[in-house]
Amino acid sequence: MAGKAVKNIAKAVGEYQYPWREKLTKYKDELSKGVWGYWELGAWKPLCISAHRGARLHKEVLLAGGDWEYDPERKEMKTKRKGHKVDRLAAEKRERTAELMEAMPQTLADYRKRKWERQMKAEDAAAKKALQE
Helix, strand or coil, X not given: CHHHHHHHHHHXXXXXXXXXXXXXXXXXXXXXXXXXXXXXXXXXXXXXCCHHHHHHHHHHHHHCCCCCCCCCCCCCCCCCCCCCHHHHHHHHHHHHHHHHHHCHHHHHHHHHXXXXXXXXXHHHHHHHHHHHC
């Protein structure tokens, strides 16, 4: 009989060891306003729950297997490049030049063809003009 009572008390204490659900419902409105605080009527208002207690509540929720939806959204990471801009531009220019040099024979062939077509068109126009006179 005493064993059952001890087990019931231990079970009740074990269940109540992390009362995070009550705390979460109590501070739900405050936590949804932001991580550090919020602006209200042109003035900064800190949260009524301290950062230490908020972090402890966050830890308790995660340890109990709950979801914490009050984290701020992550910003996109900056991709700032290191080094000198001149070196990077020179490397890009060399790559572009190599690509263009590979395509150069085709480009020259297209140019020669267009030039030849223009020349033939001019000769045809001159011949038609000569015939009309």
